[in-house]
Amino acid sequence: MGIITMIVIGLIAGAIARLLIPGRQHIGWLATIVVGIVGSYVGGTLGSLVFAPHVFSVHPPVHHLFLGSIVGAVIVLLIFNMFRARR
Structure with a gap:
């Protein structure tokens, strides 16, 4: 169930990111999911560094x-x- 949740969150985050960036991105829905999943890890890592500098860990995107x-x-x-x- 965690993989499905990660894919859904990746799709939603990637789609919102595509809407926020001006211009047209020529990527498909699969690349949008990948951008969202990788972005979840990037956002979670940056959040750990900024808000909890003593705790540096990478978790699945569903925890962020x-x-x-x-x-x-x-x-x-x-x-x-x-x-x-x-x-």
């Missing part, structure tokens, strides 16, 4: 706040777009 997942997904999507623009 949803806002952190969206912020992380935006960061990952911006980095993805930067690399894609260089091609």
